Amino acid sequence: MNIQQLPTPCFVLDEARLRQNLELINQVQQQSGAQIILALKGFSMYSVFPLVRQYLSGATASSLNEARLINEYMGELSHTYTPAYLDHEFEEMLRLSSHLTFNSMSQWERFRERVKAYNQQQVAAGKAPVSCGIRVNPQYSEVATDLYNPCVPGSRLGVTRDQLGDNLPEGIEGIHFHTLCENDSYTLERTLEALESRFGDLLHRVKWVNMGGGHLMTREGYNTDHLIGLLKTFREKYQVKVTLEPGSAIAWQTGILVASVLDLLDSQGIQVAILDTSFSNHMPDTLEMPYKPRIRNAYHEPVAEKPTYRLGGMTCLAGDFMGDYSFDQSLEIGDKLVFEDMMHYTMVKTTTFNGVNLPSIGIWNEDGSFRLVKEYGYDSFKDRLS
Numbered sequence: 232m233n234i235q236q237l238p239t240p241c242f243v244l245d246e247a248r249l250r251q252n253l254e255l256i257n258q259v260q261q262q263s264g265a266q267i268i269l270a271l272k273g274f275s276m277y278s279v280f281p282l283v284r285q286y287l288s289g290a291t292a293s294s295l296n297e298a299r300l301i302n303e304y305m306g307e308l309s310h311t312y313t314p315a316y317l318d319h320e321f322e323e324m325l326r327l328s329s330h331l332t333f334n335s336m337s338q339w340e341r342f343r344e345r346v347k348a349y350n351q352q353q354v355a356a357g358k359a360p361v362s363c364g365i366r367v368n369p370q371y372s373e374v375a376t377d378l379y380n381p382c383v384p385g386s387r388l389g390v391t392r393d394q395l396g397d398n399l400p401e402g403i404e405g406i407h408f409h410t411l412c413e414n415d416s417y418t419l420e421r422t423l424e425a426l427e428s429r430f431g432d433l434l435h436r437v438k439w440v441n442m443g444g445g446h447l448m449t450r451e452g453y454n455t456d457h458l459i460g461l462l463k464t465f466r467e468k469y470q471v472k473v474t475l476e477p478g479s480a481i482a483w484q485t486g487i488l489v490a491s492v493l494d495l496l497d498s499q500g501i502q503v504a505i506l507d508t509s510f511s512n513h514m515p516d517t518l519e520m521p522y523k524p525r526i527r528n529a530y531h532e533p534v535a536e537k538p539t540y541r542l543g544g545m546t547c548l549a550g551d552f553m554g555d556y557s558f559d560q561s562l563e564i565g566d567k568l569v570f571e572d573m574m575h576y577t578m579v580k581t582t583t584f585n586g587v588n589l590p591s592i593g594i595w596n597e598d599g600s601f602r603l604v605k606e607y608g609y610d611s612f613k614d615r616l617s
């Protein structure tokens with residue numbers, strides 16, 4: 232099957248590319264001695280969890296639903312963190328997690344007795360207790376977009392050193408921070424300096440440090456040797472277990488969103504193509520971030536003398552468009568457009584606004600064949616409403 236024959240709109244994961252990323256990440260894992268797990272918020276395509284599981288030992292959840300998915304489809308307890316736990320979900324969170332990170336001192340105080348009681352039962356039954364940690368805010372981030380910067384003044388994510396006092400509360404065994412977003416190892420190096428300058432004394436007293444996500448080690452040009460060196464030095468200096476939980480790095484450049492041209496029109500001299508996808512529903516980051524996605528065989532910026540189109544989605548939101556791209560040949564109704572690198576975050580953020588169906592999900596298998604794993608229809612739209 233080739234792209235022309237695919238049902239659209241459709242996310243298509245390239246299994247061979249995913250394996251390549253996992254192999255590289257596993258090398259970092261083995262050479263550094265750090266554990267690297269998948270952040271589900273970035274990539275939750277559970278039909279390929281068996282492949283992920285061949286290389287990574289687990290995953291991190293930011294909700295009960297993600298923790299369930301990890302337990303059910305990876306067969307592992309999750310590393311769990313949410314900005315605030317829900318009272319009625321907490322017992323199940325404990326049951327589904329190996330590690331639980333608290334976002335604030337008040338959250339820890341609210342739940343610590345329940346953790347203690349659960350852990351006593353676990354130990355009495357000869358089972359492993361849940362290891363608890365606290366998320367800290369090192370007050371250093373190089374993320375330029377505030378939407379993704381957890382260190383902006385007033386950030387709700389993590390405790391600052393002044394909120395912690397001289398020691399960690401009894402029962403806290405780990406420190407978690409997450410301040411990177413699509414960054415390299417040199418940003419991590421500077422972040423570790425900030426972390427050590429504020430929390431260095433406490434790092435000697437914990438069993439584990441979770442360095443969050445944002446380590447884009449599968450991007451071309453990323454210096455994995457430098458990362459490995461940093462992780463080894465940190466582990467040895469503090470005698471801690473180090474965990475990284477990237478999402479984007481795992482699914483980076485592993486798949487596409489394929490759409491078809493539904494209509495072509497002239498709007499006051501601007502050529503517009505309406506697609507059977509939606510920037511708002513199917514690629515919300517393109518409008519939120521915002522960024523202009525790459526399209527295979529298209530010029531990313533308009534080129535004079537070449538057929539140029541403003542691409543529009545199929546919702547009636549006026550702003551549901553992306554423009555402008557040029558092509559070597561004029562578009563025709565029925566043509567397929569391939570949006571690149573749509574596996575991380577895009578797939579997990581889709582909505583059915585306007586009643587537009589979610590894109591199907593398929594896989595290019597490693598033997599070159601195509602497998603359609605999911606199609607959506609009226610029920611998916613209706614289930615979200617009542």
Ligand SMILES: Cc1ncc(COP(=O)(O)O)c(C=O)c1O
Pocket residue numbers: 270272273312409411412413443444445446476477478479480
């Ligand atoms: C706490 C935490 N861990 C991990 C991640 C994954 O980050 P990324 O997909 O950029 O690697 C995120 C992303 O927001 C996060 O908030």
